[in-house]
Every structure is written in C-alpha cells, then in structure tokens.
Amino acid sequence: MKAPDVAYARPRTLDEALALLAEHGEAAQPLAGGQSLVTSLNMRLAAPGLLVDLNGLPELTGIAEAGGVIRIGAMTRHRDLAASPLVAERLPLIAAAVPHIAHPAIRNRGTIGGSVALADPAAELPACCLALRASFVIRGLTGERRVAADDFFLGLFETAIGPGEILVAIEIPVPGADAVSGFDELARRHGDYALVGLAAQGRRDGVGLGDLRLVFFGVGDRPVLAGNAAAAVAAGGVKAAQDALAADIDPADDVAVRGATRRHLARVLLGRVLGRMTGEA
Amino acid sequence: MSESGLSFLDRPNSYIGRSVPRPNARRLVEGRGTYVDDVAVQRLTHVAFLRSPLAHARIASLDTAAARAMPGVVAVVTGAELARVCTPWVGVLGHFKGLRSAPQHALAVDRVTWVGEPLCAVVAASRAEAEDALAVIAVEYEALPAVVDMETALDPATPPIHPDLGDNLAFERVLEVGDVDGAFRDAAAVVEETFRFGRHTGVCLEPRAILADWQAADGTLTVHHSFQAPHMMQDILCKHLSLPEGAVRVICRDVGGSFGIKVHIYPDEMATCALSLMLRRPVKFVADRLESFTSDIHCRDHRVTARMALSAEGDILAIDMDDLTGIGPYSVYPRTSAVEANQVVNLTGGPYRHQAYRARARVVLQNKAPTCQYRAVGHPIATMVAEGLLDLGAARLGLDPAAIRQRNVIPDDAYPCAGVSGIRFEQLSHQRALGTLLEMMDYGALRAEQAALRARGIHRGIGLATFVEITNPSAAFYGVGGARISSQDGCTLRLDPQGGVVAAVSITEQGQGTEGIIAQVVATATGVPLEQVRVVTGDTQATPYGGGTWASRGAGIGGEAAWQAGKALRANVTAAAGAILQASADALDIREGRIVDAATGAERMTLAELGRIVYFRPDTLPPGLQPEFMVTRHYVPKDYPFAFTNGVQASYLEVDVETGFVRLLKHWCVEDCGTVLNPLLVDEQIRGGIVQGIGGALFEHCLYDAEGQLLNGSMADYLVPMAGEMPDIAVAHVVSATASSEIGAKGAGEAGTAGAPAAVVNAINDALRPLNARVSRQPVTPEVILEALGTI
Structure with a gap:
C-alpha cells in the first residue's frame, strides 16, 4: 500500500512545532524517528493531515548529566543510546535493553521519545523508563510540565502527553552506587517484539535486593510494574516472587501466543533475571 | 563423452565443478537490476484491487460511481465488466482422475470465496490515487457460511463452497501396495502419529509484479512479469484474452525470488493484462506485502x-x-x-x-x-x-x-x-x-x-x-494431463565476430544462478572463455520455447540443452576452421577462445580471426562453405x-x-x-x-x-x-x-x-x-x- 496524501512541516524550533500542533489540532501528528508511524501511514492505518517533523529541533537532542539526573533528549536515537558512555556507565539497564530493540536499521532512526510516546506495550524503553522512575518532560504552548513514569503510561498506545504537547526529554535519576539492574526478554527471533520481557532495577540490600522495581513488557496493555512479585522477593526470595507474579500480570491470548504461555514465560524470566541480579546464576 | 574423447568433466579448461561467480551477482548487488517495478514505459497507469474482507460472501451490490470521480482515476472495472475480456479458467488436469474445481474469474463476479480475493480494479495515474479510490467503492456483502476448518469441510452439514460440485472434496487418491494388513498383523512394533503441518507461504524479496502494455496499433501485448515460466504465461494469456500466440510477448528480466510462488496464474495478474487491453494503455500491478500474504499461493x-x-x-x-x-x-x-x-x-x-x-x-x-x-x-x-x-x-x-x-x-x-x-x-x-x-x-x-x-x-x-x-x-508432470507447460527446453548459441558467444536459453533466472551455470556449460562445451559468454533468459521473443525454471529442472534440462548446443556450435566452428586451415575438423578443438590442434594444443587461429573472415570476408572462404555460427538444441528427459x-x-x-x-x-x-x-x-x-x-x-x-x-x-x-x-x-x-x-x-x-x-x-x-x-x-x-x- 501507499501512504495517503499528507502535508509535512519541518519546524526549526520547538515553539514553531508547538504552534503548528495548536493550529492544526487533531489533524497534526508529530513525527520522530518514524519507525512505527511511517509504517502505519504506509498501511493506511493512520491518516494524519499534517506531519510535524521533530527531526530539526535542537531542543530535543543530547544526553547530559546534571544534579543527579540524566537528561535524554526525546529525539535521541537508539543507536546513540547504545554509543553513549554516559548511558553505559550510569544507566546499565538501558544499555542492556537497547541491543534488543529491533534491528540496526531501526535503531539508527528510532528515538527514545518516539518509543515512549507511542507506548507500545511490548517495547523495551517504556519498561526501562518505568523501572528507572524516569520523569517525562512535556512542553505545551503554555509551558513545561513533568510527569512521573508511574503516571505516564495510561493504556494501550496511550500516555499522559496531551493534545498539542510534545515530549521534550526523559529525565532519569542516576541510580546509586549500590544499584543493580537486570534485563532480559524472550523473542522468537532476534529483533522481534518480545513475547515477554523484564526490566528490573533495584539496589543491593545485604544479600538481597531493595527498592526493587520489576517491570514486565509484552504482558498487558502497558508496561506492568509487578509490585507483588517485588515485595515477595524481599519476603521470600525468587520462588515466592514467581508465585506472587500471578497477581501482577494477566496477559490475554493473542495471535502469536496464549496468555497462559506468556504468564509461564514471565515466571521463568523473573527467575532468571533475579538469579542474575543476586548473583545466583 | 564428448566428441574429442574427453569426458564432460575433463574437457580442457572445463568450468564444470568450479565455483565461478555468476555473471549477474555484482549487477544485482549494486542495485542495478531491472525488476518489473523498474521498467519505465510511457503513459503508465497503476492498478489496485479491492479485495474481499470476508471469507465467503455474495456481492449484493457494488457501487463504483464515487470511485470513478476520484482524482487520477482512469477506470474502475468490476468482475462482470472484466469477464467480457478475460475468460474464466478451471484448475484441473486429466491425469488427476476425479479432480474437480469451479470456474474462476480474474475478478470475482458475484461471489467472493476468500479474504483477499480481488473483485474490483481501480486504474489510476498512481498507486496511491488508486488506493484512495478503492476506499470509496461501496460494496454490500451478504455473508455466506465460510468453510474454514479442513477437518469439517467434508461433513454432510458443511455446505459446499461450489454448489455445483455437491461437496467440498476436490480430489481423492487411494494407493494400496502389498499386504498392508498382514504386515501390521505380524509386526513386532506398530507406531503411529498424527502430524499437523501449518499452512505457510513462500515470501519473495520482490513481490509478485506485472506490467502489461497493449499496443493497439500493432496488436501486441508486451508483458513484463516477475515470473518463472514466460512461455506458459504467454500461452495462457493468449487463451484467456483471445489473442494469437504471436501477439503476446512475456519478458521476465530480473526476478527477486520465486520458490514456486511465481509459476501460477493469479487473478490479479490476469486482470492487469485484461485491463491493458480494455484501456489501451500500460497497466502495472505490484503486490504489496499485505496482499502478498492474502493472495500469493x-x-x-x-x-x-x-x-x-x-x-x-x-x-x-x-x-x-x-x-x-x-x-x-x-x-x-x-x-x-x-x-x-x-x-x-x-x-x-x-x-x-x-x-x-x-x-x-x-x-x-x-x-x-x-x-x-x-x-x-x-x-x-x-x-x-x-x-x-x-x-x-x-x-x-x-x-x-x-x-x-x-x-x-x-x-x-x-x-x-x-x-x-x-x-x-x-x-x-x-x-x-x-x-x-x-x-x-x-x-x-x-x-x-x-x-x-x-x-x-x-x-x-x-x-x-x-x-x-x-x-x-x-x-509426466503436467503435459500428460493436458497442461500446455513445456517439459522440453532449448538453447540457442551464436558465435559473434570477436569470438564471444550469446546464449539464449528457455530456462529462467530468479536469483539462483541459472545464467551462471548456463555460461559455465556453454564455455566448457564451446571452448570460449567464460567471460565471453553472455546469457539471455526470460523473453518469449528472444529465447527458444521452453518450460522455464521450476521443479529443480534448470540445470539438468536447460543445462543439457546448452551442452548439446555448445557441442554443435563447436563442431560447426571447427568445420569452418578446418576448411580455412585445410585441416580435418576432427583434429581441431576450441580452447580458451582459440582454434587449436586437438592433439598438441598448438594454436592455429583465434576465434576472432575466424569471426572476421566468416562475417566480414566471406568472399575469401573456400567455395561451397557456408558456416553456421548459430545453433539451437533442445532437450527433454525421456x-x-x-x-x-x-x-x-x-x-x-x-x-x-x-x-x-x-x-x-x-x-x-x-x-x-x-x-x-x-x-x-x-x-x-x-x-x-x-x-x-x-x-x-x-x-x-x-x-x-x-x-x-x-x-x-x-x-x-x-x-x-x-x-x-x-x-x-x-x-x-x-x-x-x-x-x-x-x-x-x-x-x-x-x-x-x-x-x-x-x-x-x-x-x-x-x-x-x-x-x-x-x-x-x-x-x-x-x-x-x-x-x-x-x-x-
């Protein structure tokens, strides 16, 4: 199929972009890396009136650390995350996740902002952001606001970004010296969306793990924070956490796989990731 | 054994058994291939098809008025309209006793029978405009019971998809050899299993694609086709579009994979050719990935x-x-x-x-x-x-x-x-x-x-x-059943004045290296260096008649035709050289592009010199000598x-x-x-x-x-x-x-x-x-x- 006719604008500044969104309302669609949007245009699953290309906005780029926070510009490409020494050193969870995102050609164009703004429930970076207690910097015509990760992912392809707003950056508190993270996913082929994935962030607490955030992806309509499982780790260890996970996730049957299979795979993955984080495996 | 007493593998400078690179690989890797979508013609139009969203339904109404009024639209054609130009077909063959099917139209006429079956065509100045117009075609479907599960397709309660057939059994074959019951009775062990095989498809890098160009002025239909069997397509187009054989030329230039997907008759491709006849303009269809999954076999x-x-x-x-x-x-x-x-x-x-x-x-x-x-x-x-x-x-x-x-x-x-x-x-x-x-x-x-x-x-x-x-x-595969699918193939060789050979062969290339192995065989048989052999495939007007490439037949059948043609050309060339050199043709051979003394390998003359004489100074040839530097041989396994x-x-x-x-x-x-x-x-x-x-x-x-x-x-x-x-x-x-x-x-x-x-x-x-x-x-x-x- 061929994309329907669509108007295109490439603003030079964030204010110009916001003005275009305001002017065109629901017909306007911001374009980041285009790795999902262009596909849906080509399959005629989306038909915006105007694409507002964010690729020329200097305000949306760069990775920097200041005041105990890493700020990642929304237009930072996956490959730039992979190449960043800062990410490698300070955010090993993201560094571990990025190689699992699709294929090199997609990582060359796809952006962290596009990924979290799309909020595909099977994507890696939304789960990492939730595990890392990221804060999402969102700009509108009237000003800037920050939304905590726990309040950002609202449902299937739904986020706290409002009409006329643009996600500018993701701010992630730098994990402490005792931080420990774990990441893994089960995908049929390298680069596929995972059947189940897990992004975990916590800190060493004696022989155990404290402040543990276990975020599963591919098991619900958004990244799922598995609170029961995390609590059970502290109380009873890995086996208890695996049992408690049943109360955290309830994946549905779909084309690819039964919900029961995802549930089982999530349980296995939890055991493996926790095992690695606690040095058992 | 070859005429010179050497076996095929032992001929001097044989390329057989060597991993020589195929001649088209570099061109394709450089992105310089010519696939159907790369062919440029004047006044080209693009067709997109409305495809059934239901597995089985009667088409209660089909309103194309709004689509006809859309920008860029050249024509909107329904199944009934197209059927006036393209006759339906039935996929049966005589050697499958009892095989039944129903007449199938290029565009469904009053009933759709699978999700993806084309029922209406929009021809427009661009594919995007054609798709815009598809969206405003108004169709009312009356859903019919869909036969989805093959396990229940034969149940008496399951309605037949084609009422005229009475039930959904298309073909049954039973074979019994030896004392089966006795063997199981006397067996020390009997094992059993039910095996289930998931329906899948062949996914080609280049999807199905066809460009049909009807020139009303001279009554010729030129078809660029991503296909494995150009002569079969030519024959079928003639039959169903009521054209004489000479009016249809099918050209298959570079083909991006096929795997058997591109050897069948597809409704949308037949419709594309019929539309060109109807509109007197070139029409192109390139399947997108979604319609490939719903319409490829x-x-x-x-x-x-x-x-x-x-x-x-x-x-x-x-x-x-x-x-x-x-x-x-x-x-x-x-x-x-x-x-x-x-x-x-x-x-x-x-x-x-x-x-x-x-x-x-x-x-x-x-x-x-x-x-x-x-x-x-x-x-x-x-x-x-x-x-x-x-x-x-x-x-x-x-x-x-x-x-x-x-x-x-x-x-x-x-x-x-x-x-x-x-x-x-x-x-x-x-x-x-x-x-x-x-x-x-x-x-x-x-x-x-x-x-x-x-x-x-x-x-x-x-x-x-x-x-x-x-x-x-x-x-035995198709011909005996009445299918006009050639099992014989041919190769035509021409020695050119500078000593190079052009080989036109009826087997086809889809990326597997057909042209490479034909060049190897021809170079070996003729004695011409490999790099001086050019291979032509995929053109009903330029190659011998043949079946194309499928069923692992290219090397064995086309290769043998090329070998026989190469031997014949070598004999003709050495005969002409012998007349000029006053030597026995049997005492001469061709090696590395030179006429040599077969026994010693000593050079007698180059092919280029021979070509110069034969083509430009035939007046100097011995009286009565008419060299034939173009030969054709065919082969079919018997x-x-x-x-x-x-x-x-x-x-x-x-x-x-x-x-x-x-x-x-x-x-x-x-x-x-x-x-x-x-x-x-x-x-x-x-x-x-x-x-x-x-x-x-x-x-x-x-x-x-x-x-x-x-x-x-x-x-x-x-x-x-x-x-x-x-x-x-x-x-x-x-x-x-x-x-x-x-x-x-x-x-x-x-x-x-x-x-x-x-x-x-x-x-x-x-x-x-x-x-x-x-x-x-x-x-x-x-x-x-x-x-x-x-x-x-």
Missing part, C-alpha cells in the same frame, strides 16, 4: 495420520497413512492444487525397502487463500511422516536412529529399481550419503556429548532425515519420468525446557544431485532450501481465525526464518550422475527444504524423549513444546 496445510509396522529387528514392514489437505476455494490454474497431496502419496517412505504401503489423500476446498506448489512440493510432509515414524519405531525397539536408517534404505547396489509407491529410481546413494553424513557430523562423538550434557540437565537432540527429491520432470535425487540431513539443537525455545546448533546435509556444475551455487541452494525448511518447521504459519480472516499478514507477525536464528550448515555431496543426459546433472533446488523440517522436528523429539514428551505439529513454537511438556 499458500501451501502445506496438511494433517496426516500415519502408522508404521516394524519387525523386531527394525525392518520397516509397512506404512499406512491418511492425508487431509485444505487447498482454498479453487484448485490453482494450470498446475492444480492436487499435486502436493499426490506427491505426499508418492514420496512417503520413498527411501526405504518396505513392500507394503497404503495411502489415502483427500484434497478439500475451503475459504482460505488457494494453495499450490511451493518449493519441495509435498516433500517436507512425506519426509516428516516417514522419518517421524521411523524415529518412533527406533525408540520403541531400542535401536539407534542412524542404524535403523542404514538398515532400511534401499541399498546403493539395488538400482535401477522402484520405490514402494511405484516411483522409478535410476541410481540413488542412500548408503553412501548416510555414511558420509555420520562421518561429517562425528555422530558417535555427538551422541556422547548429548549424553554428557543430559546428565547436567541440558537437553540437546540429534535428528536425522533421509529423503528423495523429484527433479528434472518430463512431460528415460525416466523424473530424475530422483536423494540425501540425508541432520540437525543438532538444544531445547530450553523451561521456555520451550529451540536453539539450532548445527545442520548437516549430504545430497546427491548428480554432476555438481557449480559447487558454490549448489551449496547455496541447499543452504537456502534448508533455511526455508526450518522456516516451516519452527516459524512460518498463516494464521486464520474461525471466520477465515488471516491474522498475521505482515512481516512483523509472519515469522520468516532469519540469519540470527540459523545454524551453521555443512553441505557435502555424493555424485551419482544421471545417464539420461551427457552432463549428468540432476536438480538441487529442493533437497534442503525436503529434509530440514523432519531433521529439526526429530531432533526436538530426541531432546524431549527423556521427558516423555513429543511434538508433531509444525511450526514447533515454544508454546507447542511447553504444551507437550505439560507445562502449560
């Missing part, structure tokens, strides 16, 4: 219930099997959709010595995309059934899987002979192939490694699969209906029994395609075929819901095998050249796909055996394994 939708009787020593005594396959709403034209099931009947147990065999195959209609011949037609099913049963038998009797195969294969010294189903073998090499394979993989050491790892909770499996492959088909090949594959893999994920560690294949013309190209055919076989075994599946909706029509949801999951593949050959031709080459295109699924599934079951679990449903997804283990 599918395959392998089979359920086979089978059992095997064995003696206590492990001899196969009999196989009894029942195959049920769903082929969609129509048997595909002109090759029919009965071939796959027929091959399953012919091939199951083909490598083995048993003398009792019972098979039934039922081919049923259903409201899904039509199925037809895709790489290794029927072979992976037949191989899985026999090899799966044999492993069950070995386990039951406590025998080693390799040993039970060595015991049961037809011995290498037993040929010529026939397989249990009646298929005739000239010379196969199962014993040598098995021996080579076991040595290559170091079978004993691998078994030891497997056992050691099992003790540590690591579940690895080794799977073997012996197989036979049909290649080099004679007219001794055997098919040149069977054989081989054996092995898979080594690890099953993660917690997740059900399979990691492929290594794959081996030993096969016997007769003379290996180009080892590189043959090995890559084997490897590519294995990867496609692994695709069917582990990944590929066209998923439909209960209403007949295809659920995974995209490259994100339909999993093709990709490099990251593939194992290293080691390939070796045993050579039993066919005596039916001088070059002795048999086909190699399908051996990989024939055996890979059985090897992989047997390896999975080998890994799972200590856990008392087994799988028999392909693709073997992690879920299938977890279910077998009782985990979920």
Whole structure:
C-alpha cells in the first residue's frame, strides 16, 4: 500500500512545532524517528493531515548529566543510546535493553521519545523508563510540565502527553552506587517484539535486593510494574516472587501466543533475571 | 563423452565443478537490476484491487460511481465488466482422475470465496490515487457460511463452497501396495502419529509484479512479469484474452525470488493484462506485502495420520497413512492444487525397502487463500511422516536412529529399481550419503556429548532425515494431463565476430544462478572463455520455447540443452576452421577462445580471426562453405519420468525446557544431485532450501481465525526464518550422475527444504524423549513444546 496524501512541516524550533500542533489540532501528528508511524501511514492505518517533523529541533537532542539526573533528549536515537558512555556507565539497564530493540536499521532512526510516546506495550524503553522512575518532560504552548513514569503510561498506545504537547526529554535519576539492574526478554527471533520481557532495577540490600522495581513488557496493555512479585522477593526470595507474579500480570491470548504461555514465560524470566541480579546464576 | 574423447568433466579448461561467480551477482548487488517495478514505459497507469474482507460472501451490490470521480482515476472495472475480456479458467488436469474445481474469474463476479480475493480494479495515474479510490467503492456483502476448518469441510452439514460440485472434496487418491494388513498383523512394533503441518507461504524479496502494455496499433501485448515460466504465461494469456500466440510477448528480466510462488496464474495478474487491453494503455500491478500474504499461493496445510509396522529387528514392514489437505476455494490454474497431496502419496517412505504401503489423500476446498506448489512440493510432509515414524519405531525397539536408517534404505547396489509407491529410481546413494553424513557430523562423538550434557540437565537432540527429491520432470508432470507447460527446453548459441558467444536459453533466472551455470556449460562445451559468454533468459521473443525454471529442472534440462548446443556450435566452428586451415575438423578443438590442434594444443587461429573472415570476408572462404555460427538444441528427459535425487540431513539443537525455545546448533546435509556444475551455487541452494525448511518447521504459519480472516499478514507477525536464528550448515555431496543426459546433472533446488523440517522436528523429539514428551505439529513454537511438556 501507499501512504495517503499528507502535508509535512519541518519546524526549526520547538515553539514553531508547538504552534503548528495548536493550529492544526487533531489533524497534526508529530513525527520522530518514524519507525512505527511511517509504517502505519504506509498501511493506511493512520491518516494524519499534517506531519510535524521533530527531526530539526535542537531542543530535543543530547544526553547530559546534571544534579543527579540524566537528561535524554526525546529525539535521541537508539543507536546513540547504545554509543553513549554516559548511558553505559550510569544507566546499565538501558544499555542492556537497547541491543534488543529491533534491528540496526531501526535503531539508527528510532528515538527514545518516539518509543515512549507511542507506548507500545511490548517495547523495551517504556519498561526501562518505568523501572528507572524516569520523569517525562512535556512542553505545551503554555509551558513545561513533568510527569512521573508511574503516571505516564495510561493504556494501550496511550500516555499522559496531551493534545498539542510534545515530549521534550526523559529525565532519569542516576541510580546509586549500590544499584543493580537486570534485563532480559524472550523473542522468537532476534529483533522481534518480545513475547515477554523484564526490566528490573533495584539496589543491593545485604544479600538481597531493595527498592526493587520489576517491570514486565509484552504482558498487558502497558508496561506492568509487578509490585507483588517485588515485595515477595524481599519476603521470600525468587520462588515466592514467581508465585506472587500471578497477581501482577494477566496477559490475554493473542495471535502469536496464549496468555497462559506468556504468564509461564514471565515466571521463568523473573527467575532468571533475579538469579542474575543476586548473583545466583 | 564428448566428441574429442574427453569426458564432460575433463574437457580442457572445463568450468564444470568450479565455483565461478555468476555473471549477474555484482549487477544485482549494486542495485542495478531491472525488476518489473523498474521498467519505465510511457503513459503508465497503476492498478489496485479491492479485495474481499470476508471469507465467503455474495456481492449484493457494488457501487463504483464515487470511485470513478476520484482524482487520477482512469477506470474502475468490476468482475462482470472484466469477464467480457478475460475468460474464466478451471484448475484441473486429466491425469488427476476425479479432480474437480469451479470456474474462476480474474475478478470475482458475484461471489467472493476468500479474504483477499480481488473483485474490483481501480486504474489510476498512481498507486496511491488508486488506493484512495478503492476506499470509496461501496460494496454490500451478504455473508455466506465460510468453510474454514479442513477437518469439517467434508461433513454432510458443511455446505459446499461450489454448489455445483455437491461437496467440498476436490480430489481423492487411494494407493494400496502389498499386504498392508498382514504386515501390521505380524509386526513386532506398530507406531503411529498424527502430524499437523501449518499452512505457510513462500515470501519473495520482490513481490509478485506485472506490467502489461497493449499496443493497439500493432496488436501486441508486451508483458513484463516477475515470473518463472514466460512461455506458459504467454500461452495462457493468449487463451484467456483471445489473442494469437504471436501477439503476446512475456519478458521476465530480473526476478527477486520465486520458490514456486511465481509459476501460477493469479487473478490479479490476469486482470492487469485484461485491463491493458480494455484501456489501451500500460497497466502495472505490484503486490504489496499485505496482499502478498492474502493472495500469493499458500501451501502445506496438511494433517496426516500415519502408522508404521516394524519387525523386531527394525525392518520397516509397512506404512499406512491418511492425508487431509485444505487447498482454498479453487484448485490453482494450470498446475492444480492436487499435486502436493499426490506427491505426499508418492514420496512417503520413498527411501526405504518396505513392500507394503497404503495411502489415502483427500484434497478439500475451503475459504482460505488457494494453495499450490511451493518449493519441495509435498516433500517436507512425506519426509516428516516417514522419518517421524521411523524415529518412533527406533525408540520403541531400542535401536539407534542412524542404524535403523542404514538398515532400511534401499541399498546403493539395488538400482535401477522402484520405490514402494511405484516411483522409478535410476541410481540413488542412500548408503553412501548416510555414511558420509555420520562421518561429517562425528555422530558417535555427538551422541556422547548429548549424553554428557543430559546428565547436567541440558537437553540437546540429534535428528536425522533421509529423503528423495523429484527433479528434472518430463512431460509426466503436467503435459500428460493436458497442461500446455513445456517439459522440453532449448538453447540457442551464436558465435559473434570477436569470438564471444550469446546464449539464449528457455530456462529462467530468479536469483539462483541459472545464467551462471548456463555460461559455465556453454564455455566448457564451446571452448570460449567464460567471460565471453553472455546469457539471455526470460523473453518469449528472444529465447527458444521452453518450460522455464521450476521443479529443480534448470540445470539438468536447460543445462543439457546448452551442452548439446555448445557441442554443435563447436563442431560447426571447427568445420569452418578446418576448411580455412585445410585441416580435418576432427583434429581441431576450441580452447580458451582459440582454434587449436586437438592433439598438441598448438594454436592455429583465434576465434576472432575466424569471426572476421566468416562475417566480414566471406568472399575469401573456400567455395561451397557456408558456416553456421548459430545453433539451437533442445532437450527433454525421456528415460525416466523424473530424475530422483536423494540425501540425508541432520540437525543438532538444544531445547530450553523451561521456555520451550529451540536453539539450532548445527545442520548437516549430504545430497546427491548428480554432476555438481557449480559447487558454490549448489551449496547455496541447499543452504537456502534448508533455511526455508526450518522456516516451516519452527516459524512460518498463516494464521486464520474461525471466520477465515488471516491474522498475521505482515512481516512483523509472519515469522520468516532469519540469519540470527540459523545454524551453521555443512553441505557435502555424493555424485551419482544421471545417464539420461551427457552432463549428468540432476536438480538441487529442493533437497534442503525436503529434509530440514523432519531433521529439526526429530531432533526436538530426541531432546524431549527423556521427558516423555513429543511434538508433531509444525511450526514447533515454544508454546507447542511447553504444551507437550505439560507445562502449560
């Protein structure tokens, strides 16, 4: 199929972009890396009136650390995350996740902002952001606001970004010296969306793990924070956490796989990731 | 043997058996290929098709008025309108007794029968504008009961898709050989299994594409087509568009993969040609990926219930099997959709010595995309059934899987002979192939490694699969049934003045290296350096008449035609040279582009000098000499209906029994395609075929819901095998050249796909055996394994 006719604008500044969104309302669609949007245009699953290309906005780029926070510009490409020494050193969870995102050609164009703004429930970076207690910097015509990760992912392809707003950056508190993270996913082929994935962030607490955030992806309509499982780790260890996970996730049957299979795979993955984080495996 | 007394392989400067690069590879890699979508013509229009969203429905009304008024639209054409130009067809053949189908139109006229069937065409200045107009066509469908599940397609309560046929049985074949009941009665062990094969398809890098250009001024229809069989297409276009043969020219330039997908008649492609006639303009259709998944032929939708009787020593005594396959709403034209099931009947147990065999195959209609011949037609099913049963038998009797195969294969010294189903073998090499394979993989050491790892909770499996492959088909495949599909092929050679050769050949190139092997054969036969041979393929107006490339026939049939043509040209050239040099033609040869003394190799004159004289100074030739520097030879196999090949594959893999994920560690294949013309190209055919076989075994599946909706029509949801999951593949050959031709080459295109699924599934079951679990449903997804283990 061929994309329907669509108007295109490439603003030079964030204010110009916001003005275009305001002017065109629901017909306007911001374009980041285009790795999902262009596909849906080509399959005629989306038909915006105007694409507002964010690729020329200097305000949306760069990775920097200041005041105990890493700020990642929304237009930072996956490959730039992979190449960043800062990410490698300070955010090993993201560094571990990025190689699992699709294929090199997609990582060359796809952006962290596009990924979290799309909020595909099977994507890696939304789960990492939730595990890392990221804060999402969102700009509108009237000003800037920050939304905590726990309040950002609202449902299937739904986020706290409002009409006329643009996600500018993701701010992630730098994990402490005792931080420990774990990441893994089960995908049929390298680069596929995972059947189940897990992004975990916590800190060493004696022989155990404290402040543990276990975020599963591919098991619900958004990244799922598995609170029961995390609590059970502290109380009873890995086996208890695996049992408690049943109360955290309830994946549905779909084309690819039964919900029961995802549930089982999530349980296995939890055991493996926790095992690695606690040095058992 | 060649005329000069040297064998084919021993000719001086022979290119045979050498991995010379193919001439088109660099051009294609540079992005300079000419695929259908690259062909530029004046006043081109683009067609997009409205396709049925329902599996089965009556078209109650179809209103195209709004679409006609859309920007850029040239025409909107319904099925009824198109039927005035293009006649319907019925996909049956005489040698499949009882095969039934219904007339099929290029565009559905009053009823749609699968999701994706085209029913209306929009021709516009661009594809995007055509799609814009599609969106405003108003159709009212009255849903009809959809026949989706092949298991219930024959139930009396299930309505027939085509009421005139009375029921949904398209074809049935029953075969009984020997005392089957007696064999099972006397057996020491009887094993049985129900094998399910997931419907899948061949995914080509270049989708189906066609550009039809009707020139009313001179009454010619030129068709650029991504296709395997240009002369067949020419014949069928003539028939259904009521044109004389000379009016239709089909050109297949570069073709980006085919695998059997591009050898069938597709409604949308016929419609595109009819539209060009109607509009007197060129019309182009390029399938997008979604419509490829819903309109390319599918395959392998089979359920086979089978059992095997064995003696206590492990001899196969009999196989009894029942195959049920769903082929969609129509048997595909002109090759029919009965071939796959027929091959399953012919091939199951083909490598083995048993003398009792019972098979039934039922081919049923259903409201899904039509199925037809895709790489290794029927072979992976037949191989899985026999090899799966044999492993069950070995386990039951406590025998080693390799040993039970060595015991049961037809011995290498037993040929010529026939397989249990009646298929005739000239010379196969199962014993040598098995021996080579076991040595290559170091079978004993691998078994030891497997056992050691099992003790540590690591579940690895080794799977073997012996197989036979049909290649080099004679007219027995289609021609005897009334199909106008050529089984003979030809090659025309012309020696040009500077000493180069142009070879026009009727077999075709889709990326497998056809042009490369033809150049090798021609260079060897004529004595002209390889780089001075140019090969022309894929043009009904420029090549000899022939069948094209399918059923692993290019090298064996087209290659022999090229060899014979090369010998004839060499004889003509040496005769002319002899007259000029006052030497006996028999004493001369051509080597490295020079006329030489055959005995000493001493140069007598260059081909360029000979060409200069013959073409530009014929006045200086001896009186009465008229050199013929252009020759044509044709070839068709006559001794055997098919040149069977054989081989054996092995898979080594690890099953993660917690997740059900399979990691492929290594794959081996030993096969016997007769003379290996180009080892590189043959090995890559084997490897590519294995990867496609692994695709069917582990990944590929066209998923439909209960209403007949295809659920995974995209490259994100339909999993093709990709490099990251593939194992290293080691390939070796045993050579039993066919005596039916001088070059002795048999086909190699399908051996990989024939055996890979059985090897992989047997390896999975080998890994799972200590856990008392087994799988028999392909693709073997992690879920299938977890279910077998009782985990979920």
